Amino acid sequence: MPTNEPERLWTILEILQWTISFFKEKEIEPARLTAEVLLAHTLKKDRLHLYVNHDEPLTPAEREAFKALIRLRVQGTPTQYLTERQEFWSMEFAVAPGVLIPRPETEHLVEAAIERAKPLEQPAIADIGTGSGVIAISLHKELPHAAISASDISEAALNIARRNAETLFPNGHRIAFVQGDLFAPFAGQCFDLIVSNPPYISTEEYAGLSREIREHEPPTALLAGAEGLDVYRRLIADAANYVRPSGWLLFEIGNTQAEAVTRLCQENGWTVEQVIKDYAGLNRVVAARR
Ligand SMILES: C[S@@+](CC[C@H](N)C(=O)[O-])C[C@H]1O[C@@H](n2cnc3c(N)ncnc32)[C@H](O)[C@@H]1O
The missing domain is CATH 3.40.50.150 (Vaccinia Virus protein VP39)
Structure with missing residues (x-):
């Protein structure tokens, strides 16, 4: 996620698209599912919410919290330890x-x-x-x-x-x-x-x-x-x-x-x-x- 853009509001769709391609670049698989699971976790919603509300902007606090999870995932922390859940x-x-x-x-x-x-x-x-x-x-x-x-x-x-x-x-x-x-x-x-x-x-x-x-x-x-x-x-x-x-x-x-x-x-x-x-x-x- 590009930094130094304090004014810019990212919608759910935009931030997902950015994260999916970042995960692909970093060989985090499956990129889409991981991005969706982490974003839904950040927003305390289910994945369906992301589709229904794709044009909603994230608050700066949500964006920061999501960024922190992306960083940890790319550094190797398994998704399940970030969401603290497994089905x-x-x-x-x-x-x-x-x-x-x-x-x-x-x-x-x-x-x-x-x-x-x-x-x-x-x-x-x-x-x-x-x-x-x-x-x-x-x-x-x-x-x-x-x-x-x-x-x-x-x-x-x-x-x-x-x-x-x-x-x-x-x-x-x-x-x-x-x-x-x-x-x-x-x-x-x-x-x-x-x-x-x-x-x-x-x-x-x-x-x-x-x-x-x-x-x-x-x-x-x-x-x-x-x-x-x-x-x-x-x-x-x-x-x-x-x-x-x-x-x-x-x-x-x-x-x-x-x-x-x-x-x-x-x-x-x-x-x-x-x-x-x-x-x-x-x-x-x-x-x-x-
Ligand atoms: C492969 S994990 C399985 C965990 C869980 N049953 C599952 O299927 O997800 C093995 C478990 O055995 C426990 N364990 C290892 N050595 C043990 C021992 N000597 N006595 C009792 N439990 C042990 C570990 O702490 C771990 O939780």
Whole structure:
């Protein structure tokens, strides 16, 4: 946005057009959507407002606030950390630096869990490494009678997850949020389903991720040792103590990890009954049973 133009009033359309071409030049993709989302956020309106009111001018304060967001986005801050929102399972979740931005692929894990829990009268489910709470909260929405526990090692993540549950279910919910290392908060408990999207990025893969991810998303949510299998290894080794005899272990996996995770399951007395692919045709979820 050209500076030193104190007198000039920019309309919504003009400022969007300028920002879209600036984002394209800076290789911020998708340029139009990013510009619209950030401008709508600045104006505290939805995106439709931008179309309906395209000839409305921005106030100088709005223009300055928008400029600040453009600057941060171009410097690498993910759009979701600027708007502090991400949609998942048709709900708006709060996110913030310190918690992973939920990815759409994780909805396949939620689907797999619903399919298995639905026939049960009162399923007990644990979501390990809940982050912003998307998995636990989506399961609560679809399975209101389930007893759901959600854990994370990060207190910052749990605070956001709790806040999301309270905002999305203002009349109360049945999710127990607990802090701790993997199964540590669940001593003596048994579940029908253990669901987890754990950290699964290898050291090598991590080095190849975009700067946007490496410099802004929490490494503890992503990194899992040399092969990316460290957390699966620990979860699978201990799971039998926390899963009922006919219960399920459901993991999101990296697209190259199906074989290795299946082997870990077999070595620990679990049978992988299904490997579910995502919409891109990549292996995404492993469902194992004792
Ligand atoms: C890949 S993120 C998934 C977050 C969320 N479930 C989602 O799908 O968007 C992994 C989460 O596991 C948590 N985590 C990492 N190591 C953990 C551990 N040892 N015990 C419990 N949680 C852990 C991280 O803090 C992070 O929130």
